[in-house]
Amino acid sequence: MAIDPVCKMTVDAKTAKWTSEHKEEKFYFCAPGCRFMFNKDPEKYINSEEPAIKM
Secondary structure, three states: OEEOOOOOOEEOOOOOOEEEEEOOEEEEEOOHHHHHHHHHOHHHHHOOOOOOOOO
16 A cells, blocks of 8 residues: 555555656555646655645
């Protein structure tokens, strides 16, 4: 399992539809909106412990 770096939801890395790579590391997302936000500013989300989106 992986953690979506934007909303902090658990994502199954084996079945995740939305992924992105940054500095040779792969990230997994629960939805295309989270992937879009991450791709705009990856560094903002990589080390953040607080979700950017409250579900």
